[in-house]
Structure formats: structure tokens, C-alpha cells
Amino acid sequence: MLFQQIAFYVLAAVAIGSALGVIFFRNAVYCMLSLILNLLSLAFFFLTLEALFVATIQVLIYAGAVMVLFLFVVTMLAPSSNDDVTGRDRLRWQWGAGIGMGVILAVALCYAAFTGRLAADVKASGAASLAKQVASAGNTQAFGLALFHGYSFPFEVTGVLLVIAVLGAVALGRRSGAKE
Amino acid sequence: MLNTPFTYMPTGADWLRILPELIVFGAALLVLLADLFIPNGRKGWLAMVCLLGVIAALIGVGYLLSNGDSQTAFYGMISDDTLALFSDLLILFAVGIGLLYSPGYIERHAVTRIGEYYGLMLLAALGMMLMASATNLMLIFVGLEALSLSLYILCAIELTRFRSQEAGMKYFILSSFASAILLYGMAMLYGSTGTTSLSGVQAFFAPGRHPFLATSGYGPLLLAAMGLLGVGFCFKVSAIPFQAWTPDVYVGAPTSVTAFMSVGTKVAAFVALSRVFLLALGAQSDKWEPVFWIVAILTMLGGNLMAVVQRDVKRLLAYSSIANAGYMLVAIATNTQHAFSGLLIFLATYTVMNVGAFGIVLALERNDGQGTTLDDFAGLAKRRPGVAAAMAIILFALAGVPPSAGFVGKYYVFQAAIVGNHIDLAVIGILTSVLGMYYYLRVIWAMYFTEPRNVSGGAGAIAATTGMAGEDEGEPEPADAASGASVAPVRAGTATLARPVTSRRSANSRTVVATQAPAESAAPPLTLGTTVALTLAVVLTVALGLIPGPIVMLAEQAARLLGQ
Secondary structure, three states, X not given: OHHHHHHHHHHHXXXXXXXXXXXXXXXXXXXXXXXXXXXXXXXXXXXXXXXXXXXXXXXXXXXXXXXXXXXXXXXXHOOOOOOOOOOHHHHHHHHHHHHHHHHHHHXXXXXXXXXXXXXXXXXXXXXXXXXXXXXXXXXXXXXXXXHHOOOHHHHHHHHHHHHHHHHHHHHHHOOOHHHO | XXXXXXXXXXXXXXXXXXXXXXXXHHHHHHHHHHHHHOOOOOOHHHHHHHHHHHHHHHHHHHHHHHHOOOOEEOOOOEEOOHHXXXXXXXXXXXXXXXXHHHHHHHHHOOEOOHHHHHHHHHHHHHHHHHHHHEOEHHHHHHHHHHHHHHHHHHHOOEOOOHHHHHHHHHHHHHHHHHHHHHHHHHHHHXXXXXXXXXXXXXXXXXXXXXXXHHHHOOOHHHHHHHHHHHHHHHHHOOOOOOOOHHHHHHHHOOHHHHHHXXXXXXXXXXXXXXXXXXXXXXXXXXXXXXXXXXXXXXHHHHHHHHHHOOOEHHHHHHHHHHHHHHHHHHXXXXXXXXXHHHHHHHHHHHHHHHHHHHHHHHHHOOOOOOOOEHHHHOOHHHHOHHHHHHHHHHHHHHHXXXXXXXXXXXXXXXXXXXXXXXXXXXXXHHHHHHHHHHHHHXXXXXXHHOOOOOHHHOHHHHHHHHHHHHHOOOOOOHHHHHHHHHHOOOOOOOOOOOOOOOOHHHHHOOOOHHHOHHHOOOOXXXXXXXXXXXXXXXHHHHHHHHOOHHHHHHHHHHHHHHHO
């Protein structure tokens, strides 16, 4: 248990630090790199929760494929580190308002988290059947069975989303020649 | 339940229950294929294919309504209950009218991706129908994404008009952010209840199910879930304070798309919101009702107040749609079965009126997207009496004058609010409706009781008003307008306004229409499709006001879901 706790705090520090790095680095490539670190630490979180499959997917898809795509685009556009893209002058009052609202939200969430309780006996509900399935068949198999049986319909509708995305890429990305 | 998510197999009956959605999807694919074989210049046929698909889907809805078994399908993912079919009807009506408008709009504007345009219209409608019929958080989200993605692209589909690109980009960035917040809320709701199915969530909060939790409270996770879900939905229905995107997107998007999206998104989002909050989280209503109470008041007040100062009618309608979202939120905050049927009636009447109102804007809009300010409406009754009369009827209805659809919708919502012990909301709603009358009637006044201004009338006055309209876009240019107005040729009969369309603004906004603008100071005559669509909208606006019986019955049947 102690090991788990130490792992949690180390990972939490890395995750929060890298998330802040994504926002505060001036160089876009550094932002991308700290986003990779953030996603990797999330993968380790999933590992500590014994969600092996989700952790693998997290590394493969997010830290892998998606981030490579991001890096490609960022390096292709080649921003120089002294490009000031923040435009802070015009948005100064928004900074104040944003920080104020953020503090209020954080205080409210902390208040709720420390005075209320997390729902403890959730296991009585639908999550129980999932836990049972995972225990008997293992992570990946349970995920696959749920995806292709009970959740097959939303999964199929995701295909419609892909059609729409392709249409959008064609409609907005293709050069129209005469009209440009 | 006999089947677990790990062994469930879909059956033929499952597919039958999503018949309208299947037809719309099939029609969308058909249009995309047909686009390859139909030569340029005859793309109007694609609209015909789309319309046939919509009509077939309407027949499918009618079949399911008469069938009336109201079952869920695909492991409780989607339902064909009356609520779903009712919203399908409204969405199909809206997309049908939008499609009727489209050929006329495409002909005059810089839409070059015609096949994709029609396909995406249908796919957006499909997303809305899925979202409104979904009984599982997963499908609500996938449907929402389908409709949002399609609409981002449709907003930006005029590749050479700057405002259209701006609208698409703004909508994309802000709306994706809101989608992420909504998804976060769904994840937390799953975390606190252990299920993504709405009936499962409802059962989790059923009295006696978890006695320990019920007495000690469900903890912060659930509160955070409800907060995030509320923010996400409020953004999608453009409630204040999440409304900032609405005017720019509604004005920048192609008008035929605006007419469809302004109602379709509202129907889908409000129905999904009702399913999540009124139905699944109904037992927790003491926590979310006050939030919607505040949001409803803010939206009614803010939407109407901001609409009052608008000088562009298209923008005015965008703010009026925010105000109308406020009236609908009154029904959510009231949270009774009666109020829910009121919400559905309001949605139906709002759909009919709003597609009509944007249709008029489309009919008067010039090729460069200008020509919709109050000054352009001046004296419209003399120039185009038919269009002016249609606009007057629709505006009277939007204002809520008694024998019209708008009155029926407001009556049911406010009456339910009073019965449901929310007299405060009803009073604010009625007062703000009176405020709304001011700006709706001002347009009517402009059409019937003012003369169109011309050059000799005084360039100074025109310069002043143009400057005011220009402020809205952040680039007032009175000097330019004044100098242009003094030299602009006035064409007898078609001189809508002496304001020059060749102003610097069109050059500024990087459009190519500047090349054709000088020759097009007047809006062209209505196409057949636009005429049919406008007639349909006006007739239904009147009919829903005179004989609201059938739609009220259907809405009450749909709202019975809450009583179960």
C-alpha cells in the first residue's frame, strides 16, 4: 500500500507539472513534449489501477500516434521561440477573471471533496458486472466483449463520425483552383 | 436484465426501431455517391434526393408512431419512445426546410462543395436525431459530436467568405471545448453511479436502492458531474453565460444552415438535457433546479436586452434565439411533467417560426451577405408585399401575439411554471416577452411604416445609421459610407438602400464577391424551393396557433415518459 501511495504522489506531481508545462512553455515543441510526459504519467496511473489494457492504449494511441501527428504539424509550421502568440495586452482583464474563477472553482471542489464523501458502494450497480467480467476473463477480453456486444451501436455510429470527418477534410482542405 | 453487455446481440427488431435514422443515413450516402455522377450546374438534383430521403424518414417516423411500442434498442442505447419520435419530426422538418432553402442560397453564394454540403446537412440531422433518441450517455455524446462536426464544416463551407470561415472556426473551438466539458461530466456521472445508461442512473437514485448513500449524500463527484453536464448542455443550447458564440456563428454561417441549425441543435440538446436531468437525475432535482433557475432568468433577460440594441435583423434573430432558449429553460427549472410537455410544444412552435424567420433573411440577403439591416427592411411592404407579409406574420408569432404559434408555446410554458410554483419565472418571462415585442414589432414598423431612404433623403442620416450598424462588426466607417452614398447610383424599383455595397468592408474581409457586388445591390427573386419552404413555415405558424390540438396531444404523450 505504501508503495502505491508513493507511486501515486510521484505520478501526480509529474502529471500536474507537465500539464502546467503544456500551458506555460513558450516554445510549441516543448509544449508538445510535456504533453507526451503528461499522457505517459496518465498511462502509469491506469497501470496502478490495474487497467492494463487502457494503459497500453494510452501509450499506443495518445503518447504514440496522436502526439507524433501533433509534433509533425508543429514542426512543419515551425514556430520560432520568440513568437509571442499570447497577445496578453488585450486580454489582461480576462487573466484576472480567469484566475478568480479558477480559484473559486478550486475552493468549491476542495470544500465538496473534503466535507462530502465519495460514493463508496458504487459496486452495487452496473460497475459490478464489469468487475466480475474483468476478474473472470481479463481486461482486454472484457473490453472487447463490451465494445462489440452491448456497446456495439455507439461504436458503429462512430463510423458516421469518421465519414463526417473525411467529408470535412475534403470540403475544407481540398484546393479549389480557380476560387483561391 | 437477462443480457449483460458482454453477450448482447442486436436483433432485427433493433434495426427497425431506428428506421428514420437509417433512412437519413442512407440518403446521405446516396447523395455523396450521386454527387460524383451529377455534373456541375445540375447539383440542384442533390437537394431533391435529400428531400426524398427526409420525406421517407418522416414516413418512417409516422410508422413507428402508429406502431407505438416505445422500446429501447441495442442494449438500451436508443429508444423509439414518443419523445424521440416527436423530436425526430421537428428535426426532419427543420432540415427539410433548410434543404428547400439551399439551392437558392448555393446558387447565389460561394458554396463550391455542393455534394458535401448536402451530405453534411443530412448527417447533421442524423446526429441530432441520434442525440434526441439516445438513452445512454455514450450515444448522446456520439450523436452530439456527429451533429457538431457536421455543423462546424457547414458553417465554414463558404470557402471565400471571411465571415463564414470565422463562424466555422469560432464554433469549432468553443464548441469542442464545451463537448469536452460535457464528456468530463459524463465520465464523472459514470464514476458516481457505475453505469452509462440513463435508466441505470435513474435506478441508482431510486428511493431505497442505496439507503446509506441517500441519507449521507452522494458526495462531490456527483455534484461535479451535474455541474459539468449542465455547462456542456447550456453551451449547446446557447444559454447565458455560454452564449458568446451564438450571434457570430448564426450570422456568419450560410443562412440556409443557420435556419436549420438554430432549431435543430436546440431540439436535440434540449431533449437530451431533459433526458439526463429531468429523467435520469430527477431524484437529485434539489441540486440542479436552482442552477437552471438562475440560468433561465439570465438568459431571458440578457437575450432580450441584447436583441433590443441590434440593427441587423439576422443578428437580432440570433439574440432572439438566445432569449427563446431562456423560455425553454423556464420549463427545465420548473421540472414537472406538465412543464416538460410545455417545453416540447414550445420547441415545436419555435421550430416552425424560426426556420421561417431565417428564410426571410435569406430571401433579402444580397450576394455579399449584406442587406439585412433594419434600414434594408424599410419600406419592404411596398417593394415586396408578399415577403413583408410573411415576415410580419412570423414576427407577430415570435412576439407571442395571441392567435399564433408563438403564443401557444409561451402559454403552455408559463402556465406550467405558474402551476409548478415558479411564478417568479413566469413573471420574468412575460415581462421579457413584452420587451421582445419591442424589437420584433420594430422590424414590422420598419417594413410597413417607413420609407426606404434614398440619396436625396440625406447622405448624412445614412452615414449615421451605417456607422451604427458597422459598430457591431467593430469597424465603423461613416466617412466611407457617406462618400459612397453620394455617388451610388439609385436604381428605380430595386433601390433597397443607398448604402454602397462596394464599401471597403467587403474588400477588408478578404472576399472575392467584391467583383460581383456592384451589379447586385438588390436581392434576386425567390426560388421555387424558398417560396415553398416559406409558405410552409407561415402556414404552419398560423395553423399551430389556430389548431394547436394535435401537437399538444403528441407533446403530452411524449412527456408522459417523465411520469413513469
